Each structure stands twice: as C-alpha cells, then as structure tokens.
Amino acid sequence: MAEEEDFGALSLPDQFAHKNWKARKGGYETAAKEFRTAQPDDAIVRDFTLDSNLWKGAVSDSNVAAQQEALNAYNAFLDAAGADGARKTRGVTVQGVVEKGLTGRPAAKASALESLMLLIELDKADPVVEELLPFFAHKQPKIIAATLSALTSVYHAYGCKVVEPKSVIKQLPKVFGHADKNVRAEAQNLTVELYRWLREAMKPLFWGELKEVQQKDLDKLFEPVKAEPAPKQERLLRSQQAAREQAETAGAGDGAEDGGEGEDGDGEAIDLEPEYEAVDVLAKVPKDFGDRLASSKWKDRKEALDDLYNAANVPAIQEGPFDDILRGCAKSMKDANIAVVAVAANCVECIAKGLRKSFVKYRGIVLGPMLERFKEKKATVTDAIGAACDAVFASTGFVEIQGDVLEALQSKNPQVKEHTAKFLIRSLKSSREAPTLEQTKEFAEASKKLLTESVATIRDAGAEALGVLWKIMGDRNMLNHLEGLDDIRKNKIKEFSDAAEVKAKWKPKSAAPPPKPTGGAPPSAKKPALGTKRAPPAGVKKAAPPRAAASPTPPEEAPLQPRPTSRPTAKPPAGLRPPGTAGLRPAGSGLQKPGLGLKPPSSATASPKRQIVALDDTPAAVAKSGITAAGRGLAGRPLGKPVTAPSTPPRQETTAASSALSSIERQELSDLRAEVELLRNQTSDLRQDKLRLTSQIAELQNQNAQLIEDHTRDVLQIKAKETQLVRARSDAENAEERANSLSKEMDRLKRELSRLNRPHAGAASPPVDQQQTSLNGMMNGDTSHTGGGMTRPVYGSSRSYNVPSARAYGDIILPSTPPIISNGGSEERTSLDGESGMSSKPAIDRSQSDGVGGVESWRRAAEVTQNLKARIEMMKVSSF
Structure with missing residues (x-):
C-alpha cells in the first residue's frame, strides 16, 4: 500500500486549493486552530482577508466533512478578523453558506447559521439580507426553505431594529404562493416572527396580496403572539457591545444594559412606510x-x-x-x-x-x-x-x-x-x-x-x-x-x-437646572429661608432684649445649664462660625411674648435642632426691634458676609434664651403638626363624603328615571281606561235608547191589541203554553206545530186563513202581516204596526156566513201578541 502524502507540509492556501479532500479538510482544521488564537494584525489574518476567494471555495466545498470544517474555520476567521474581514468576504461566501451549509448536515447547518450571524454582528445586517433575498426565487425549494428559516433565526436574535424588515416583508406574498408546502410553512414561521416585533403595522405592506385563506391561517397563528410581551434583542452587535462596555466602565453598567434592551424593545418606532414618488393628483381630477x-x-x-x-x-x-x-x-x-x-x-x-x-x-x-x-x-x-x-x-x-x-x-x-x-x-x-x-x-x-x-x-x-x-x-x-x-x-x-396595547408612554419632562449663584455667595445666602431673620446691615444698632424674653426665674437666681446633646462639640475651623449663628440676632435679644413681634415658626422652617426667630412685618414690631426702615427689604441687605455682633451676652443668659425659645418652638411645632393632622383627617372625611354623595346622586338619578318611566306608564294606562269608559258609556246610551224604543213599541202593540180584541172581548184566549209553543214554532221557522193548531194556508177554499209570517225587528220577531178578513167582495188589511196596505201577501177570503174561522184567526193573533210581549219583556230585562 502506497504511503499517504503528507499534506501538512503545504501552506494553508495550497491546502485550501488542493484536489484531495483530505488535504483540504486538514487545512481547514489547521486554519481553525490558528485563527482561534490569532490577532487582527497577524499575517495569517491579513492574508486570508485580502484573498477572499479562498473562503469562496472553502464554504462551498463538495465534500461534506471538509465543508463542515471549512465553516468552522470561517467562523474562527471572522471572530479574529473583525468587521474588516466580514466586509471583504461576505460578498463571496454568503452564497456558498446558503446553498451548501444551510442544506447540509445538522452540524454544518448550525455552523452556516453562525456564519450569517457573525457577518451581521461584526458590521451590519443590510448587506447580508440583500445577499439572502435572491434565494427566494431559487429553483430548489429546499434552499428557499433554508433561507427563510435562517432569516427567522436572524430576526429572532437581532430584532427588527437591527435587521431592516421592509424588504423581506415585500417578498412574503411571493413565497406564500410557492407550490412546496415546506416553503409555505417556513414563510408562516418567518411572518409570525416578524409579527412578534411589528404587530399590526406590518400588514399594510403585504396583507392585501395574500389569499383570504392564507390571511385566516395567519390570523390564527397571530392570536397566541398577541398575548406575549414585547420581544427584546437577544444578540448584540459588536458596536452595541462596545457601547455597553463603555457605559459599564463609566459606572452605569446596569442602566446601559437596560437601556440597550429597552431601546430594542420599546424605543424608537420602526419605519415601515415605503418610499413612493409623489403623484400630481390635481392634474388627474376632471375639470367638471x-x-x-x-x-x-x-x-x-x-x-x-x-x-x-x-x-x-x-x-x-x-x-x-x-x-x-x-x-x-x-x-x-x-x-x-x-x-x-x-x-x-x-x-x-x-x-x-x-x-x-x-x-x-x-x-x-x-x-x-x-x-x-x-x-x-x-x-x-x-x-x-x-x-x-x-x-x-x-x-x-x-x-x-x-x-x-x-x-x-x-x-x-x-x-x-x-x-x-x-x-x-x-x-x-x-x-x-x-x-x-x-x-x-x-x-x-x-x-x-x-x-x-x-x-x-x-x-x-x-x-x-x-x-x-x-x-x-x-x-x-x-x-x-x-x-x-x-x-x-x-x-x-x-x-x-x-x-390595551398602546405605542406611547407618558414621560415627565425633565426639570430645568437651577440657575447658578452669582457674586460668590452660596444659594442660601441669596434668599433666606421663610421665617428666618436677616442679618442687620453694618451700622444698625440692635435693640436691647426686653425683660419679657427672660425665663420666669431670673438668670442671677437660677441660671440654666446647657441642654445635654448627643452631637459632639467640636471647635469650628478658622473662618467659620458655629452653626445657627449666621444671620441671627444674639440669643435673647429678640425674644418677646406671643403677639409682640414674635411670629410662630412654621413646621416647614423650624425644627428643634435649629432655633430660628421670625420677626413680624408690622411697623410696630419693626420699631420695637430697633431696626430702621433702611435695613428692611431686598435693597437693604448687605452683599457680603453678615456682620457679627460686636459683643455677646453672657453664656448663662444665652443658654436660658435658647432653652426658652426651644420650648416655645416645640410647643408651636406640636400644635402645627396637630393642626396638619386634623386637616388631613378632615380632607379625608370630605373626600369620603364626596364619594358617598356622588354615589347617592347617581342612585337618585336612576330612581328618578325609573319614576319617570313608571309615571309615563301609569298615564298611558289611565288614558286607556278613560277610553274604555267612554266606549262603555256610549254603549250604555245606545242600549238605553234601544230599550226606550222597544218600550214604546210594546205600548203601541198593547194599544193595537186592545183595539183588535175589543169586538171579540168574549172570545176565550188560548192557554199561555200554547201561545209560547206557537211563538217558538214561528221563531224556529216551522210552518206547523202540534199544539197551536196552525197549518199551512189553504188557498182556493172559502174558509181559509193565512198564518202571519215573521218579520225581524231588531232582536224581536214580529208578524209581517196581520190576519186579513174578507167580507164579501171588499178586502180589509190591517197591520199590527198601524200601517195598511204594506203587505204583498195574497189576501185570504173568508165567507160572511162562516164566523167560526174569523174567531179562530183572531185567537191566533192574540197568541202571537202575547208571545211577543213576553219576548219583549225578556229582552228588556237582559239588555239592562
């Protein structure tokens, strides 16, 4: 087996450009070690800063293992080179970091994201974002999704104050319309992150270009974000870190840190308003x-x-x-x-x-x-x-x-x-x-x-x-x-x-600084405290103290000893007077009874530790005190230091006056404190009374409104009852008129009946029950019944009669035609209501020789009349 070539003997640039991936990987590891301990002025840092193409090939290395080490080396280089290295290399490295690093293994992806973070941290974010935006239109969906995920992490770390969001927001509708679901999911995550910082202010820039379904989905994702507090910047730029360190060095570390965070969270507003060219609208408005x-x-x-x-x-x-x-x-x-x-x-x-x-x-x-x-x-x-x-x-x-x-x-x-x-x-x-x-x-x-x-x-x-x-x-x-x-x-x-979610917060205006004292005198010498005595000008003779200022026991007989005090008695330094003597008359010289030129000291200017005598401004008091008018007022005060008294009374007399004055002041102070407490209590009581009365007024107003409503309802009810009463009276009058008319009609029928029954007075009337049966039959429309003997009229017979037909008169049924008696060739027709000749019924002839039929007919008429009278009486009773 051939021995492997020793790549360590090569220079780092040669290793970075070597064809063997192991050589490149070794060069990346070596460079990472050296950059971790290098300074910005070292030669290795300067060489890699000037030759930025070395990093272009390194971050986009084709070997996965080598590329991961290259990203680590690039991060170490950026940390060592600072802002200068970031500016000179970001133009050639961002593309490789995105295409190879963000889509690689998890370790490489983390290193690539850290590279982007460092490029922003060392300088500024705008150039890096400009390099990332073109990847929104990349052919590979995984690169678009990786870019969106990286921007989400960038905005989460630095916020929208450091990273300008406007250009990214304008590109959101494009990625929301992508066909890949992973791209759309990462676009939603980025939008939610931007919403954490910008809230509703970001919507006008892109909301109208989204579909309604996408808007509803985003609104659902925005709901839990609304309840979250305002986000804060988690990672600071190098410039911000330097400012914070400088502030900490000046002794305001905590304040600077809080101020920096607040600056990112609640500080100056983010300008999301896009820049547009103004249009001349008046030229487009129609002339008419x-x-x-x-x-x-x-x-x-x-x-x-x-x-x-x-x-x-x-x-x-x-x-x-x-x-x-x-x-x-x-x-x-x-x-x-x-x-x-x-x-x-x-x-x-x-x-x-x-x-x-x-x-x-x-x-x-x-x-x-x-x-x-x-x-x-x-x-x-x-x-x-x-x-x-x-x-x-x-x-x-x-x-x-x-x-x-x-x-x-x-x-x-x-x-x-x-x-x-x-x-x-x-x-x-x-x-x-x-x-x-x-x-x-x-x-x-x-x-x-x-x-x-x-x-x-x-x-x-x-x-x-x-x-x-x-x-x-x-x-x-x-x-x-x-x-x-x-x-x-x-x-x-x-x-x-x-x-409520508001964008403004009230801040009190800082108070103006006090004016600097002029003339070399301290501020206290310019304007004495209220109730203190001014030092008399030179040449003014002080008045002798009256005897009333002395204690009840003369000092010669019972000299008062000085009061024990807890403060140490140290001799004042040269050129300084003992405290409490500047601007005051000698003790005992101005002490008088209450009401004789001595003004009670106020609780705000007098204290048991400092005895201050207040003079009355009345002319009498001024004359008694021995101070001339020339020594009063602002013009009469000396500009230099107050002149001390040429001589001081004996120590025993001073101690007695101090003791007496102190006791008076204590008494006055206690009285004033009691009055203040009393006034506070009275104020509190009055405030409670005011609240109670206000509540009572509100209750009375509600009661008044309720009473007005009840009164209106009662008036309407009364008017309704009056209307019903008027209607009832009208109905009663109508019923009374009707009853009177019926009564008159009944009387007329009685007279007519008596007139008709007069020729046949001896004729017997049928029984009452037969009359009622006959009337009921007529009322029911029957033409015949068994009890009354009434039958249908038989025309053409010499002895026939006509049963009177019923005629409706109101609620009473009257016979429409009276019985007709035929005597020879003449006809006599008589109506029960006094009218004659009104019936259209055919006459019923009756033979003169037959008297039995006539008697029977009149008997029938009498029955009908009796039944009608009974019916009228019943209806009269029921109407009332």
Whole structure:
C-alpha cells in the first residue's frame, strides 16, 4: 500500500486549493486552530482577508466533512478578523453558506447559521439580507426553505431594529404562493416572527396580496403572539457591545444594559412606510368635478367622486390646493344617498394618506362633518368614515382633533357619541406621542360623562377610552380623574387598561437646572429661608432684649445649664462660625411674648435642632426691634458676609434664651403638626363624603328615571281606561235608547191589541203554553206545530186563513202581516204596526156566513201578541 502524502507540509492556501479532500479538510482544521488564537494584525489574518476567494471555495466545498470544517474555520476567521474581514468576504461566501451549509448536515447547518450571524454582528445586517433575498426565487425549494428559516433565526436574535424588515416583508406574498408546502410553512414561521416585533403595522405592506385563506391561517397563528410581551434583542452587535462596555466602565453598567434592551424593545418606532414618488393628483381630477358633484342626480355625484377616488388612490400625493375638493367631500357627507357618502369618505382617506403631514391645514374642513355623519346606522358607511377619520388623525395629532372630538362627544345622537369615542380610542392606541396633561383632562372628563349614558355600548366605549388613557398616562396622572367613580366602573376601566396595547408612554419632562449663584455667595445666602431673620446691615444698632424674653426665674437666681446633646462639640475651623449663628440676632435679644413681634415658626422652617426667630412685618414690631426702615427689604441687605455682633451676652443668659425659645418652638411645632393632622383627617372625611354623595346622586338619578318611566306608564294606562269608559258609556246610551224604543213599541202593540180584541172581548184566549209553543214554532221557522193548531194556508177554499209570517225587528220577531178578513167582495188589511196596505201577501177570503174561522184567526193573533210581549219583556230585562 502506497504511503499517504503528507499534506501538512503545504501552506494553508495550497491546502485550501488542493484536489484531495483530505488535504483540504486538514487545512481547514489547521486554519481553525490558528485563527482561534490569532490577532487582527497577524499575517495569517491579513492574508486570508485580502484573498477572499479562498473562503469562496472553502464554504462551498463538495465534500461534506471538509465543508463542515471549512465553516468552522470561517467562523474562527471572522471572530479574529473583525468587521474588516466580514466586509471583504461576505460578498463571496454568503452564497456558498446558503446553498451548501444551510442544506447540509445538522452540524454544518448550525455552523452556516453562525456564519450569517457573525457577518451581521461584526458590521451590519443590510448587506447580508440583500445577499439572502435572491434565494427566494431559487429553483430548489429546499434552499428557499433554508433561507427563510435562517432569516427567522436572524430576526429572532437581532430584532427588527437591527435587521431592516421592509424588504423581506415585500417578498412574503411571493413565497406564500410557492407550490412546496415546506416553503409555505417556513414563510408562516418567518411572518409570525416578524409579527412578534411589528404587530399590526406590518400588514399594510403585504396583507392585501395574500389569499383570504392564507390571511385566516395567519390570523390564527397571530392570536397566541398577541398575548406575549414585547420581544427584546437577544444578540448584540459588536458596536452595541462596545457601547455597553463603555457605559459599564463609566459606572452605569446596569442602566446601559437596560437601556440597550429597552431601546430594542420599546424605543424608537420602526419605519415601515415605503418610499413612493409623489403623484400630481390635481392634474388627474376632471375639470367638471365641481359641476358634476353639484348635480341633482345621485349617480352623477357618485361618478364624480369615483373619478376623484381613482385619481387620489396613490401612496404619495404632491401638495396643492385641495380646498375646493375637500369642501365638496365635506358637503357630500350630508348627502341623502349613502353610496355617495361612503365614496366621499374613501376619497378623504386617500388624500389624507397621500398628503400625510401636509393634510393638517385641511383638517377643519372635513373632520367635523365626518364625525357628525356618524349618525348613519349603515355599517358600511360608518366603517368608511371611521377609516377616513383614522387617516386624518395619522396626518395631524391630538391638538388638531381635540376640539372636534370633544364637541362630537356631547352630541345628542347616541350613534355619534359611540363612534366618536371609538375613534378617540383608536387614535390613543395608534399614537406614538402621549397626549398632554391638559388634553388628558379634557378627554377624561368627556369620557366620564359617557359612563352615565343609557346605551351599554356608549358606556363601554367611555370606559375603554379611560382605560387606554390610564395605560398611557399612568397612575400618577389618571387616578385624580377617576375620583368619584364607583368600584364597579373602576374595575371595568382597569380591565380595559390592562388589555390595551398602546405605542406611547407618558414621560415627565425633565426639570430645568437651577440657575447658578452669582457674586460668590452660596444659594442660601441669596434668599433666606421663610421665617428666618436677616442679618442687620453694618451700622444698625440692635435693640436691647426686653425683660419679657427672660425665663420666669431670673438668670442671677437660677441660671440654666446647657441642654445635654448627643452631637459632639467640636471647635469650628478658622473662618467659620458655629452653626445657627449666621444671620441671627444674639440669643435673647429678640425674644418677646406671643403677639409682640414674635411670629410662630412654621413646621416647614423650624425644627428643634435649629432655633430660628421670625420677626413680624408690622411697623410696630419693626420699631420695637430697633431696626430702621433702611435695613428692611431686598435693597437693604448687605452683599457680603453678615456682620457679627460686636459683643455677646453672657453664656448663662444665652443658654436660658435658647432653652426658652426651644420650648416655645416645640410647643408651636406640636400644635402645627396637630393642626396638619386634623386637616388631613378632615380632607379625608370630605373626600369620603364626596364619594358617598356622588354615589347617592347617581342612585337618585336612576330612581328618578325609573319614576319617570313608571309615571309615563301609569298615564298611558289611565288614558286607556278613560277610553274604555267612554266606549262603555256610549254603549250604555245606545242600549238605553234601544230599550226606550222597544218600550214604546210594546205600548203601541198593547194599544193595537186592545183595539183588535175589543169586538171579540168574549172570545176565550188560548192557554199561555200554547201561545209560547206557537211563538217558538214561528221563531224556529216551522210552518206547523202540534199544539197551536196552525197549518199551512189553504188557498182556493172559502174558509181559509193565512198564518202571519215573521218579520225581524231588531232582536224581536214580529208578524209581517196581520190576519186579513174578507167580507164579501171588499178586502180589509190591517197591520199590527198601524200601517195598511204594506203587505204583498195574497189576501185570504173568508165567507160572511162562516164566523167560526174569523174567531179562530183572531185567537191566533192574540197568541202571537202575547208571545211577543213576553219576548219583549225578556229582552228588556237582559239588555239592562
């Protein structure tokens, strides 16, 4: 067996270019060892930096084992060479790292990913991302999937502040439409990772180019991400590491580290707005736009706005005079046709987005009419107007929309209140600048009024607005605005605050530094503390202390000893006075009884450790103290150091005055503290009373509303009862009139019966039961019955009679024709109601010689009459 060639004798460049893979693998291993201990200035590092083609062949080695070692060597080289090595080699190595490394074995894949991370860490990410984007269109799906997976890891480590996401997001629709499922899966993973950093702000760049199914799938993947906290950068660039080390050296290590992380997480916003060339929209608007918009036909108006929308639907618009156009859109907000209103709102949205900050001067033209049009109940119209309002706010700010929003929140229309409150909520969530304290107060007061509305959606909108304000402004600025609300409302507002996602956070403005003292005097010498005594100017004679300032026991009889103190008594250094003597009169010289020039010291300026005498500013006190008017005021104070008293009283007298003054000050201090505590308690009680009274007012308002509702219901019931009573009275009057008419009719029938029965008074009347049977038979429509002897009329007979037919009169059935008696050739027809000749029935002739038939006929008539009378009486009783 032939001996193997010794490749170690070759130079590293020769080993890198050798045909034998073992030689190359050995060269890679040797290079990795040397680079791990090399410095940037070493010759080996410089050689491999200048000859970057060595790395081009190494990272794309055809042998898998050799290529893995080549990637390890390249990582060691990058670590040693730094930014210069990364800049000069990344242009030739990224392709091999992606095509050979990311698709290789797991160990090679990890090394290749580390190579990409190092190339970004050493310099910047933009050149590396530009090298990776062309692989999205590679022929092999596995390379596209590997590139997407590598970008997901890059964004997870560095975040979207370091790695620009805009160019990658624009390529997402292309990879989502790939035929390979692995490519689409990696595209989803990359999109979810980008959503962790950018949230909803990334959607306008690519969302419209996706299919509806893909959008729904991504929304499901976004749901768990929304609950996660904001991500932070896990891996720092070399420049960031150097800045952090420098800050740690300066003694602010923790702060610098926190600041760096926060800078990546919650710091400056990521600009996702693409750069577009501005378009001259005014040149595309039809010349007759105003005339068509003023047409009486709604189709003409809509077509004019459609033309405007097609012209203005561009990403960027050149500035120009849009006053007339926007006035026409504002006028269209009052159009009766909702299609015209929706298109006008879309036009305003496009113009606001296109002009951006230049739209601020047109805000007053369109915002008010749009908020007023929120009264429309059609969802398509309110959605279009809401989108237009959001675009207006994005182009302006809180200062510009504040007046119109507050006015709309006081509208009488509940629809306007609700949608305006929702517009305010969206504005607060999307704004990157927190509102000022004055704006917060105005918005909070307007939102609190919505909590008392009768519509539940308006109350929820008001609570959400307060919750978002709370999230932005914090407890310090919002708790005072929430005073007076009950616990239920506060808890609901707190829930909205916890769930709100905002982009702005209120930060207090840093206080201005205090002015530097001038003249060489310390700040304390410029303005003495409140209640302290100024040093008298030179030449002013101090007043002698009155006797009242002495203690009850004269110093000669009972000299007071100095109070024991825990502080050490050290001799002050040369040029310095003992503490407490500068600017003060000698002890005991100004001590008087209360009310004689001595002002009680305040709790903020006096303490038991430092005795300070406050002089009254009254003229009498000034005269007694011996200080002239020239020595008072700012102009009379000396600019130099205070002049000390030429002589000091004896130590015993000083000690007595100090003791007496100290006791007075202690007493006054204790009294003031007691008063402060009392005032605090009273304030707390008043606050509790205010909360209780506010709650009672709310309850009384609810009770009042309930009472008003009950009263309205009672009034309606009373009116209904009165209507029923009127109807009942009308029915009773009708029944009474009917009863009277029936009574008259009954009397008339009685008279007629008596007149008819007068010639046959002796005739016997049939029994009552027979009469009733006969009447019942007539009422039931029977033509004959067994008890009454009534039969059908027999015409053509000399002795025949006609049974009277029934005639309906109201509820009473009367005989339609009376019996007809034929006497010879003449006919006599008599009606029971007094009318004659009204019947159309044929007459029944009766022979003069036959009197029995006539008697029988009249007997039948009497029966019918009796039955009718009984029936009338029964109906009269039942009607009442």
